[in-house]
Amino acid sequence: xxxxxxxxxxxxxDEMVGQPHLFGPGxxxxxxxxxxxxxxxxxxxxxxxxxxxxxxxxADRSDMSLHKLNGTTASVSEIRDALQESGSLFNAHGVLxxxxxxxxxxxxxxxxxxxxxxxxxxxxxxxxxxxPYFAVFxxxxxxxxxxxxxxxxxxxMLPAIRRAYAFLEQEQGIHIECPDEAAEYIAAGCGxxxxxxxxxxxxxxxxxxxxxxxxxxxxxxxxxxxxxRSNMRYDKDGDQHYDLLSALHKxxxxxxxxAAIHYAARLMETGDLLPLCRRLLCIASEDIGLAYPMAIPxxxxxxxxxxxxxxxxxxxxxxxxxxxLATSPKSNSAYNAVNDALTDIRxxxxxxxxxxxxxxxxxxxxxxxxxxxxxxxxDYPNHWVRQQYLPDTLKDRVYYHPGDNRQELAARxxxxxxxx
Numbered sequence: 001x002x003x004x005x006x007x008x009x010x011x012x013x014d015e016m017v018g019q020p021h022l023f024g025p026g027x028x029x030x031x032x033x034x035x036x037x038x039x040x041x042x043x044x045x046x047x048x049x050x051x052x053x054x055x056x057x058x059a060d061r062s063d064m065s066l067h068k069l070n071g072t073t074a075s076v077s078e079i080r081d082a083l084q085e086s087g088s089l090f091n092a093h094g095v096l097x098x099x100x101x102x103x104x105x106x107x108x109x110x111x112x113x114x115x116x117x118x119x120x121x122x123x124x125x126x127x128x129x130x131x132p133y134f135a136v137f138x139x140x141x142x143x144x145x146x147x148x149x150x151x152x153x154x155x156x157m158l159p160a161i162r163r164a165y166a167f168l169e170q171e172q173g174i175h176i177e178c179p180d181e182a183a184e185y186i187a188a189g190c191g192x193x194x195x196x197x198x199x200x201x202x203x204x205x206x207x208x209x210x211x212x213x214x215x216x217x218x219x220x221x222x223x224x225x226x227x228x229r230s231n232m233r234y235d236k237d238g239d240q241h242y243d244l245l246s247a248l249h250k251x252x253x254x255x256x257x258x259a260a261i262h263y264a265a266r267l268m269e270t271g272d273l274l275p276l277c278r279r280l281l282c283i284a285s286e287d288i289g290l291a292y293p294m295a296i297p298x299x300x301x302x303x304x305x306x307x308x309x310x311x312x313x314x315x316x317x318x319x320x321x322x323x324x325l326a327t328s329p330k331s332n333s334a335y336n337a338v339n340d341a342l343t344d345i346r347x348x349x350x351x352x353x354x355x356x357x358x359x360x361x362x363x364x365x366x367x368x369x370x371x372x373x374x375x376x377x378x379d380y381p382n383h384w385v386r387q388q389y390l391p392d393t394l395k396d397r398v399y400y401h402p403g404d405n406r407q408e409l410a411a412r413x414x415x416x417x418x419x420x
Contacts, residue, residue, distance in 0.1 A: 003199050003202070004164060004167070004168070004198050004199055004201065004202035005048075005194070005195040005198040005199050007167075007171075008163070008164055008167050008198055009053055009056070010050075010053055010057070011057065011060075012057070013030055013033060013057070016050055016053065016054070017050075017152055017156045017157060017159055017160045017194060018049060018050060018149075018150065018151075018152035018153070018156045018157075018192075018194065019049070019050060019149055019150065019152075020156075021150070022147060022149070028147075029054070029147060033054075033057065033058055033061065036061060036062065038058055038062055038064075038096065038123050038125070039123070039144075039145055040117055040123060040124045040125075040143055040144040040145070041124070041125050041126070041144055041145050041146075041147060042102070042125075042126045042127070042128065042132050042136065042140075042141070042144045042145070042146045042147070043055065043125070043126070043127040043128070043147055043149060044127075044128055044129075044130075044131065044132050044146055044147070044148050044149065045129070045148055045149025045150065045151075046129055046149070046151055046191075046192065046193065046240075047129055047193055047195065047196075048152075048190075048192075048193030048194050048195035048196050048197075049149045049150065049151060049152055049192065049193070049194060050149060050194065051127040051149055052100060052127060055098045055100075055125045055127060056098070058096075058125065059096050059098060059125075062096055064095055064096035064123060065095050065096065066095075066096050066098065067095060067096070067097050067098070068098045068100070069097065069098070069099050069100070070099075070100045070101055071099060071100060071101035071102050071103060071104035071105045072101050072104045074099070074105065074109070076108070076109055076112065079105075079109060079112055079113070080112065083095075083097075083112070083113070083116045083122055095116075095121065095122045095123070096122075096123050096125065097113075097122050097123070097124050097125070098125045098126075098127075099124060099125070099126040099127070100126075100127050101127065101128065101129070102126035102127065102128050102132075102135075102136055103128045103129070103130045103132075103135035103136065107137055110136065110137040110140055111137060111139070113140065114139055114140065114143075117140070117143050117144075118143065124140070124144065126140075126144070132146055133146075150192075151191065151192025151193070152192045152193070152194050153192065154184065154187040154188045155187075157186075157187035157190070157192075157194060157197055158183060158184065158187050160194050160197065160198060161183050161186055161187055161197055161198070161201055162183065164197075164198045164201040164202070165178050165183075165201055165205075165218075168201070168202065168205055172205075173214070174210070174214045174215070174216050175214055175215050175216065176205060176216045176217075176218065177215065177216065177217045177218065178204075178218040179218070179220065181220055182204070182218045182219065182220045182223045185220060185223050185224060185227065186200050186201065186204070186223055186227060189223075189224075189227035190227060200223070200226050200227055203226050204218050204222060204223050204226060205218070207222050207226065208222065241272075241275070244263055244266055244267055245267070245275060245276075245279050247259070247263045248260060248263040248264055248267065248276075248279060248322075249279060249282075249283055249287075251263060251326065252283050252287065252322065252325045252326045253283070253287045253330065255326055255327065255330065256326065257322075257323050257326035257327055260322050260323070260325070260326040261319060261322050261323060261326075264276065264318060264319065264322045265315075265319075268311065268314070268315050268318065271311055273306060273307065273310075273311065273314055273318075274307075276318065277303040277306060277307065277318070280299050280302075280303060280318070280321050280322065280325065281296075281299055281300060281303060283299075283325055284296045284298075284299040284300075284325060285334070285335075286332060286335045287325070287330055287331075287332060287335075288325055288328045288329070288330060288331065289330075289331045289332060289333065289334045289335065289403075290331050290333055290334055290402075290403065290405075290407060290408050290411075291328065291329035291330055291331035291403055291405035291406075291407055291408065292328045292329055292405075292407065293407070295324060295325060295328050298321070298324060299321045299324070299325065301317075302317040302318060302320055302321035303317075303318075303321065305317040306318045329405040329406070329407070330403075330405070331403030331405050331407075331408060332403070333400060333401055333402060333403045333408060334400070336399075336401070337399040337400040337401075338399075340399045341399050344394065344397065349393055349394060350391060350393070350394075351391030351392055351393035351394060352391055352392070353391065354387075354388050354389065354390070354391065354392070355373060356373050356374040356375065356387055356388070357374070357389060374387075375387050382418045384415075384418055384419065386419070
């Protein structure tokens with residue numbers, strides 16, 4: 001049986017939901033579709049937001065010969081056959097190649113498209129759920145226009161859900177009663193995926209009790225069971241994974257404990273704990289650092305405990321670690337110091353060790369300088385004595401600048417008093 005989302009696929013821009021930045025009045029995509037002059041395009045965005053629908057709509061409005069391929073199954077020979085038809089007399093208006101999931105084509109397969117795109121005999125419309133600037137060959141990117149599709153909001157989703165129920169009523173000759181809270185739950189619970197929402201509508205009708213008089217009532221409990229966990233958009237190797245980690249990191253750095261625990265909870269819900277644990281260990285050193293050095297061993301202990309416990313109990317030590325990091329004072333002074341030092345080293349600024357720091361055990365009879373002249377700090381007041389530690393070429397370089405937090409300011413004042 002053909003899924004409802006396919007039977008109900010829009011045939012005009014006015015029937016589509018979401019993407020007002022692309023399809024709204026006067027917006028670029030609407031003008032391109034209405035003009036009939038189709039450039040090479042790449043549609044980028046999550047599943048179920050209209051990429052394939054729009055590509056089909058454009059193909060139907062053009063006079064070009066349409067070829068559809070999917071990157072997950074297309075072979076080099078299939079791509080070659082489609083491209084070679086561009087020179088046929090039957091394709092006087094050119095070939096429109098719709099390539100779904102282009103990110104699954106290897107570099108050689110993608111490169112085979114270039115000659116035909118370059119001379120205009122083939123117009124490419126490609127779609128991808130992954131960032132095309134990482135997943136698509138750069139030469140294809142440079143010859144195409146990238147349009148980003150966004151997840152459809154709850155408000156934008158509701159008309160599609162109501163339209164789906166109306167379509168089923170007409171198709172099956174029944175009356176469907178769907179309370180607002182059930183429709184709103186579907187709209188909110190499908191993660192911005194219109195295809196998933198429409199297919200959930202069909203499932204809700206199949207799962208509902210059908211009265212003998214042709215009336216069908218959709219109940220909230222049934223809808224909740226059908227959409228359970230479906231609002232999670234997550235691919236551990238895709239953009240959503242790294243966006244979640246980035247959002248968590250930046251929320252902790254920004255000391256917003258509520259946002260931090262939200263993104264951490266979303267990562268916990270996926271059950272993929274290792275990336276979360278690694279990121280928390282990184283944050284403890286990078287963003288809290290010397291402002292609260294004990295954060296590092298505390299987070300390490302929380303991570304070890306979480307990995308030993310596993311989910312669902314792992315959420316307890318991890319939530320402690322997230323909130324501790326978010327509410328701790330912040331300092332990136334050590335992060336900046338090591339980066340500045342690495343910059344000098346990579347630029348060739350190193351030089352020889354000062355004589356006093358060398359591991360000198362014996363000076364030969366012909367040595368120009370004899371003796372190490374190292375001053376042992378513990379032999380001096382406050383366990384400090386002035387001597388040169390950096391190489392001569394860097395002897396005045398300052399890498400570490402204390403942060404404006406109590407811990408580092410106290411250390412700065414302590415050593416300033418001694419070293420003056």
